[in-house]
Amino acid sequence: MFMRTTSGPRRVDVVYRRIDDDFIDPLSFDAHSMLGVPGLLSVVRNGRVSLANAIGTGVADDKAIYCFIPDMIEFYLGEKPILKNVPTFRCALPDDRAYVVDHLEELVVKEVGGSGGYGMLVGPMSTAEQRNDFRHKLLADPDNFIAQPTLNLSTVPTLIDGQIVPRHVDLRPYVLTGETTQVVPGGLTRVALRDGSLVVNSSQGGGTKDTWVLEA
Amino acid sequence: MLGRTANNVYWMARYVERAENLARLLASTYHMSLLPAASGNDARQWEAPLQLAGDRGDFVSRFGEVTPGSVLAYMALDGDNLSSIRCCIRLARENARATRPELTTEVWEGINQSYLELEAMSYPKLVDQGFREFFEWVKERSHLFRGAIYGTMRRGDAFTFSRLGTFIERADNTARFLAIKWDMLSPGGRPMAAEDYYRWGALLRAFSAFKAYREVYSGIIEPRRVAELLVLRRDMPRSLFACTAEVNDILRHLRENAACTRLSGQINERLQRNRIDGILRSGLPRFLNGFIARNNELHGMIGQEFMLVL
Numbered sequence: 001m002f003m004r005t006t007s008g009p010r011r012v013d014v015v016y017r018r019i020d021d022d023f024i025d026p027l028s029f030d031a032h033s034m035l036g037v038p039g040l041l042s043v044v045r046n047g048r049v050s051l052a053n054a055i056g057t058g059v060a061d062d063k064a065i066y067c068f069i070p071d072m073i074e075f076y077l078g079e080k081p082i083l084k085n086v087p088t089f090r091c092a093l094p095d096d097r098a099y100v101v102d103h104l105e106e107l108v109v110k111e112v113g114g115s116g117g118y119g120m121l122v123g124p125m126s127t128a129e130q131r132n133d134f135r136h137k138l139l140a141d142p143d144n145f146i147a148q149p150t151l152n153l154s155t156v157p158t159l160i161d162g163q164i165v166p167r168h169v170d171l172r173p174y175v176l177t178g179e180t181t182q183v184v185p186g187g188l189t190r191v192a193l194r195d196g197s198l199v200v201n202s203s204q205g206g207g208t209k210d211t212w213v214l215e216a
Numbered sequence: 217m218l219g220r221t222a223n224n225v226y227w228m229a230r231y232v233e234r235a236e237n238l239a240r241l242l243a244s245t246y247h248m249s250l251l252p253a254a255s256g257n258d259a260r261q262w263e264a265p266l267q268l269a270g271d272r273g274d275f276v277s278r279f280g281e282v283t284p285g286s287v288l289a290y291m292a293l294d295g296d297n298l299s300s301i302r303c304c305i306r307l308a309r310e311n312a313r314a315t316r317p318e319l320t321t322e323v324w325e326g327i328n329q330s331y332l333e334l335e336a337m338s339y340p341k342l343v344d345q346g347f348r349e350f351f352e353w354v355k356e357r358s359h360l361f362r363g364a365i366y367g368t369m370r371r372g373d374a375f376t377f378s379r380l381g382t383f384i385e386r387a388d389n390t391a392r393f394l395a396i397k398w399d400m401l402s403p404g405g406r407p408m409a410a411e412d413y414y415r416w417g418a419l420l421r422a423f424s425a426f427k428a429y430r431e432v433y434s435g436i437i438e439p440r441r442v443a444e445l446l447v448l449r450r451d452m453p454r455s456l457f458a459c460t461a462e463v464n465d466i467l468r469h470l471r472e473n474a475a476c477t478r479l480s481g482q483i484n485e486r487l488q489r490n491r492i493d494g495i496l497r498s499g500l501p502r503f504l505n506g507f508i509a510r511n512n513e514l515h516g517m518i519g520q521e522f523m524l525v526l
Contacts, residue, residue, distance in 0.1 A: 004219040004524035006373055006470075 001040070001049040014050045015040075021055055063112040063146050064090055091138055091145040100147040101138065104131045107147040108198075109138065117201035124150050125196060153198055156209060158191060168192045169209060170200050185216035217318075217373035219523040224315040225374045226523070229365075229381030231308035232327070234269070235301045236358035237389035241265055242291055243351035244422035249284055251414050262287045264396045269299035288347060289339050301354055305334050318374040322364040330357040380466050380518065387459035387511050390423070394446055395504040402439060413437055420445075423454045443500055444492040456507060460484040463514070476517035483510050 002009035015037075022029050024036035043049045059065060067088050070081045089096035089107070100107060104123050111119040121134040138145050155166035172188040175181060189209040190200035200206040245261050262282050266272050274297065279286040294300045298307075309331040316324055333353075342350050362382065369375040401415050416437040420426040425445055432449070433441050449455045464484045467477040495503045 006217045006219055006222045006377075006522045009524075 001037070001043045012049060014052060016052050021058075024055070061113065061115070063110055063114070064092070066146070086148050086151065089147040091142040091147065096147075097138075097142050100145075101135055104135060106150060108150050109134060109145055109147045111144055112146055113144070116203035117199040117206075118203075120199075122150065122198055125198070150198070153192075153200075156191065158193070158209075160193065165195070167195075168198050168200065171211070185213045187211045187213075217377075221315050221318060222373060222377045223519070223523040224311045225318060225378045226381035226518075228308050228311035228315070228327070229378040230385040231304045231311065232358050232361045233382050233385040234299075234389065235304035235308070236355055237386065237393065238265070238269055238291060238299070238301050238304065239351040239354035239358075240422045241268060241393055242288060243348060244418050246284070246288070246347050246351075247418045247421070248415055251411055251418075260400060264400065265291045267396050268392050271297070271299075288342075292342065292350065293337060293339055302334055302337075305331050305357075315374070320364065320368040322368045323361070326357070326360050326364050330361070376466060376470060377522070380463060383459045383462040383466070384511065384515055384518070386454060387456055387463065388508060390446060390454050390456055390459065391504045391508045391511070393422070394443070395501045395508070398439075398443070398500050398504075408436075416442055423452075425452060425454065428452060440492060440496060443496065447495065447500075447504075448487060448490065448492060457484070457487045460487060460511075467518075471521065474517075474521050476514060476521045479510070479514050479517060483507070483514065 001012045001015070003012050017024060019035050023033040025038060025040040026033040026036060027038045028041040029036075040049075040051075041055070044051055044055065066085065067090055070085055073079060073081045089100050091097045091100055091109075100109065104121065105126070107121075107123045109121045109123070114120060121130065123131070126134075153168040153170055156169050157164045158167040160167070169189055169191045172190065174184040174187055176184060189211045190202070191207045191209050192198060192200045193205055193207050202208075242265055245264060248261055259282065262284055265287055266275055266282070269291065275282075275287075275290050278296075279290055290297055291300055293302050295302055295306075297303060305327075309327050312319060312324060312327045337350075365375065365378055369378070397419055401412070401419060413436065416439065417426060420429050420437070420442060423446055429437065429442070429445055432445065445452055445455065447456050450457045450461060452458055460480065460483050464477070464480045467474070467480050471477055
């Protein structure tokens with residue numbers, strides 16, 4: 001596999017890929033894809049290029065996996081987790097499911113394969129009708145959902161239409177793990193620009209804030 | 217550098233240069249239109265911008281008659297005319313955005329600011345602000361863009377390919393501009409009148425060459441000398457000779473033995489060998505059209521050599 005550079009074709013050894021399997025090779029998967037690299041799969045098959053992440057991966061994208069993280073830490077490292085998980089209900093389990101259905105107005109319910117703030121219910125912000133709709137969806141396919149208590153996100157003063165008003169934010173730290181583990185002095189602060197909203201995803205109109213690290 | 221990235225910075229620079237030259241042409245046409253009508257070619261003047269960078273059929277179907285206001289609206293701000301100043305700046309900014317990590321903050325902020333201010337511009341606002349002021353603004357933004365590139369960018373591939381785009385585009389624009397205006401302005405058999413002096417002066421000003429003409433030739437403005445100044449003078453930054461010399465220097469620095477480098481050498485050499493009287497004998501527009509075709513061929517070869525554009 002080669003990339004086209006100003007000094008001619010240059011061999012590529014590793015591809016860091018972020019697009020879905022369906023789109024990475026129009027010759028092998030979705031023929032209508034405008035993304036990806038035609039013929040990539042045959043190069044991978046011949047061992048001529050490495051993909052990170054490999055085709056078919058994505059298990060960590062499943063939100064239900066989150067419940068097993070403490071167990072994984074114990075299994076692989078023989079240690080107790082330092083940071084506690086947010087309590088998470090797997091709607092696949094009858095007891096969890098019953099609790100979630102009874103407490104929809106307190107919980108955030110998400111599809112396990114969802115992202116970008118789509119396909120979720122924020123209980124405290126929802127109407128009775130939205131909860132009712134969501135209850136039906138959940139009961140029709142319970143394996144597809146998890147639920148967590150609604151977290152109280154911090155707010156920061158934000159300039160909206162010339163006025164300074166509070167808006168919810170969250171922080172994504174960046175942690176690099178190799179021989180050592182480092183928390184990068186910086187991070188991504190995301191802000192929900194709609195009044196009261198807890199959805200900070202940029203795909204839903206969320207913005208970003210400068211992140212100040214006072215001491216590192 | 218990725219060929220695609222080189223292609224982005226190259227086109228970014230081409231579109232900014234194109235917007236500037238279009239502003240120059242429109243400003244010059246507007247300026248000339250304020251002169252008293254002399255040889256009956258006033259209506260024709262407004263055809264020039266359409267010839268240079270427009271689609272006449274599209275214009276007529278949407279704007280109707282060729283009037284100064286409609287041509288200015290179409291060429292300056294029309295979002296559906298891909299050659300308008302607005303579209304050039306949009307495309308320049310889109311190319312810059314696609315390759316944002318290759319640019320310094322100054323270059324990106326400058327081009328983004330131009331884009332944002334232009335998006336907020338409407339025809340009534342343009343009339344209110346004044347055409348002359350608007351065209352000056354476009355020129356200033358382009359000066360700022362080139363200055364930021366020259367003053368802040370590392371002398372790497374991104375710098376080089378943006379400079380290449382600037383001079384390929386400028387050579388093309390100078391040739392087209394001059395080819396269109398030449399026939400319109402040429403007095404034919406009749407003696408030069410007072411208006412002609414102003415018209416040729418306006419043409420020189422469109423290339424920021426009025427003062428240079430005075431310094432180089434002094435005396436009255438003669439079409440022959442105007443042509444010499446804008447085609448063959450090596451010390452005039454918008455002349456064909458100067459642009460092709462820049463292109464040739466850049467290409468030799470990039471790849472001495474490439475086919476595109478040979479062609480750019482030939483193009484420049486031909487200008488070096490020619491004398492203006494010889495060119496005028498066989499017709500300046502004919503000469504310029506030949507130049508435009510070769511310059512465009514060079515553009516294609518640069519794409520194949522460095523950008524692997526399929």
